[in-house]
Amino acid sequence: MVHETPNRVRLRCTLLYRPELDLDYVKAILSSFKGVTQVRLNPRAASITVHYDGRSGVKELLVSTLDNLPQEAYLPRVQENDQMDLLNVTALGAFALVSPFLPRPLAKGLSWLAAAPTLMKGVETLLSKGVKVEVLDAAAVGMSLARADYFTANAIVALLTLGRYLEYTSDKKSVDLLTSLLKPQVEKVWVEIDGAEVSMAADQLEIGSLVIVGSGEMIPVDGRVEEGEASLNQSSITGEAAPRHVAPGDAVLSGAVVQEGRIKIKAGQVGNQTSMARVNRFLENSLRHKSEPERRTEELADKLVPFSLGLGLAEYAFTRDFRRAASVLTVDYSCALKLAGPVGVRTSMYNASQSGVMIKGAQALESMAGVDTIVFDKTGTLTTGDLKVTQVVPFNRLSEDRLLAMAAGAEEHYTHPVAKAVVKRAEEKGLPLPAMSQVDFIVAHGISAYVDGIRVLVGSHHFICEDEGVDTSQADLMASKFRQEGKSILYVARKGVLEGLVVMEDEVRPEAPMVLKNLKEQGLKKIVVLTGDHMETARHLADNLGEVDQIHWELKPEDKAEIVKGLQAQGTKLAFVGDGVNDAPALVSADVGICMPLGADLARESAQVLLMHDDLRGLAVAREIAVRSQSTLNHCFRATLALNTAVLALASMGVLSPLTSAIMHNTSTILTLGYATTRSMAKTKMAEKN
Incomplete structure (x- = not known):
């Protein structure tokens, strides 16, 4: 440290003399720290000047980061570091x-x-x-x-x-x-405290915290697995497509996404230090x-x-x-x-970001310009994703409030639109949620959790009836009526018995018809919609949207990826728009994967284009740019x-x-x-x- 004032510090770092050091990478890491407002590098003088808001710990974090730069900070080929005067x-x-x-x-x-x-x-x-x-x-x-x-x-x-x-x-x-776009966002994480799972902001984590990460979620810390096993997708960090299996004792890095399983991680590095992997990936x-x-x-x-x-x-x-x-x-x-x-x-990428779209690189920009077909997953993209619980139907001795609280207790661990709707309704009614343990998310099907040692299941008819063998016949007539009205249904079971239904409805985004029309005017040949809804609900949606060339209903996650591959086999250049964990295979299979801002971590990491505002007009902006x-x-x-x-x-x-x-x-x-x-x-x- 050469000089400092309350809001500015100048460091001497001889690493800057190394011609293979990626100065953009170093600047991006330092700029991403909370409180940092400006970073200037002078490789000839081996000088780094940082302006920040005066908060404590920033200087120590800067020194620690520069002392421990990862291998990714060095380019395979020497770059020109000459700064013109x-x-x-x-x-x-x-x-x-x-x-x-x-x-x-x-x-x-x-x-x-x-x-x-x-x-x-x-x-x-x-x-x-x-x-x-x-x-x-x-x-x-x-x-x-x-x-x-x-x-x-x-x-x-x-x-x-x-x-x-x-x-x-x-x-x-x-x-x-x-690099001005790389400030990390505060994320919600789940931590085990005294045997209970507690939600908190990522920046409140401390070294030694026991962080719980389930299927479809991104690991928010660097640390070691203490309990459980999982399959990790680390492609966004290492570039390696093959999943990595981890077990107790294995080290894990921030930015990896759990594909399957559930693990508890003892945090070794927390907060801004773990942003390196994401900054490096973007750069x-x-x-x-x-x-x-x-x-x-x-x-x-x-x-x-x-x-x-x-x-x-x-x-x-x-x-x-x-x-x-x-x-x-x-x-x-x-x-x-x-x-x-x-x-x-780079200027186009920045322009896109100012309009609410994060385009992850030159190749994504080129691919987006070349697409002639866009495939939408319905929920959360063409619809608002802001599902509303319209009815709670108990079948046994549980009251409506107890049934809703039980469903919300399991769903609050996840960010899917269905989960948000259930939790929001429970909060509006002021219902206390039961403490859950061993919460397991089964992609595109539902959730399994334990309340006081009793297993609770919340999910689709396929999950509850076909996968778990719960008898749902008493709800068939009522469920059919709800579906004909365009509503979605969540089944809730306990101890192998159906306890009731949570009925929800979604609305078409007001801007969706205009966006689809604009995309057609830009030269797109085909718009396709995929949904897991029943046929009646799907057709009703297509009629409301207009400009839809094909719609497929009652789909499973693997079906979506197969439809995408089938369209590509016909010679189309295809973009897929989704937001859920179950959309990740299709996002990866498409020429361009596009994710909504509130999408699951796995979907966000799989996509090449991320809409940063909950507004579908960003899609038309991205295409035009x-x-x-x-x-x-x-x-x-x-x-x-x-x-x-x-x-x-x-x-x-x-x-x-x-x-x-x-x-x-x-x-x-x-x-x-x-x-x-x-x-x-x-x-x-x-x-x-x-």
């Missing part, structure tokens, strides 16, 4: 202007000194990477120096430095926009991985560098004119082609080729001087970056309607 740009520009008026020997010495970094970078690049844009720059400057045209040489160096500075600031701004997707168009554009840019160099050498071989050859060498396609894509993608992003990339590509080819042609004909050629080339690059940024930040039609 505006003062240096200004000094080089001023020197270029005064160099014609300096004594000849002084101008010569200072010009070679100013050009030395460009020349050395060109030689180093040629020896280590081959013919790249740095080689062109060095050749153009070297030729101008060789013919004693010091003003041109200095002006080209100043322009190159100015171009790199503007590119650096554009790229830095786009990264900063994204890995959005900042390190490039889309296919970006990769193709970069490959083309690299292939065009030898062309420019060869043209410059040929120009000199035929004309013996250093001036014309230098003019050709100041033009390259690489800068604009390589930078417009990443800047445009994605299409515009790809269009912008294509426009930048064509404009770069056209402008630079024109400059190159004029330079090769001797029309342009080296200085004019450099000015026109750098101007085209700046204009291309400005266009990519401006168009990517423009408001969408749906956002304007909002």
Whole structure:
């Protein structure tokens, strides 16, 4: 720690000297800590400056984090960590202007000194990477120096430095926009205290807390399994698709999701320290991985560098004119082609986030632009998901309130819309909920729990009757009537006997018909709806929505994934929209998985696009931004080729001087970056309607 004030601290960290350190990753981790408002890194000085709100523990957390950076903080390939200095740009520009008026020997010495970094970078690049844009720059400057045209040489160096500075600031701004989105949200967790399961906010956890995580939930802490066994999905952390089995004694990381089973974890690291895995995952997707168009554009840019160099050498071989050859060498396609894509993608992602959509990376943005079919899981997407309990029907000696309290006691452990409806109704009536233990969530079926040693089952007819063998015949007529009215039914059983029904109804989202119409106007060919509801309820929904091409009813979770794969087999590019644990297989199978904001952890982690507001209009916004992003990339590509080819042609004909050629080339690059940024930040039609 070098210096501190009540709201600012400056640290010296020699790790910043390491060229393979991912500075974006480090900045994102430090920015994600609660209370931190700004982070600035200076790798040349090995300095980190952090502004925060003065809360205690932040300084210690910063030092601890930097002392224990994970391996993911280091890139497999060395990156350029040079931070451009505006003062240096200004000094080089001023020197270029005064160099014609300096004594000849002084101008010569200072010009070679100013050009030395460009020349050395060109030689180093040629020896280590081959013919790249740095080689062109060095050749153009070297030729101008060789013919004693010091003003041109200095002006080209100043322009190159100015171009790199503007590119650096554009790229830095786009990264900063994204890292500003990484503040972790407070999550609810379940903790065992004196044998009872108690709900609390994640930021209230302490080291040593016994955290309970069940099927479909994300692990909120780093720690070790104390009790139980589970199958974990760690793809969002490690990239490994295969599930990992854990048992008592095994270490687990925050960000993994329990696919099956239920475990109790003794917390080793809590709070902001456990956000590293999520920050890394987001950065890995959005900042390190490039889309296919970006990769193709970069490959083309690299292939065009030898062309420019060869043209410059040929120009000199035929004309013996250093001036014309230098003019050709100041033009390259690489800068604009390589930078417009990443800047445009990151800016588009930020624009989407400001409209309530988190798009997890360049590949997701590209895939979203290419979809022609959208498949919706009904509950919580096309409907509000805000189910309301309309009736409680007991069949035995339990009262309505006791039946409701028993169902709510089991359901309060989960965030599914059905669970929320039951718990909300119990809270409205002021009912005390019984203490539950051994709560087990069976995906898409129901919940098994114990109250005072007695097993309670809450779930669908399939779960209660077919899976658990409970006789539900006394409810058949009544249940059929409720379904014909478009209502959903929750069965409640105790000790193997049906105790009653909890009847609920859902409403179509008011914005849903407009969104579906807008998606069709954007060029989507097919809209498909999947639901576990009975046929009558499903058809009633389709009639209310309009624009629905297909609807499938009475589906199981595995059926949804099979329908998605079947549509893909027909050649469609498909997006799936869902929010439940049972939607995760379909979200993974789709070309693009889209999750609603209140979705289960497993669904949120499986999706490539996350709607951050409970409003379906974000889906139309995401689609429009994605299409515009790809269009912008294509426009930048064509404009770069056209402008630079024109400059190159004029330079090769001797029309342009080296200085004019450099000015026109750098101007085209700046204009291309400005266009990519401006168009990517423009408001969408749906956002304007909002």
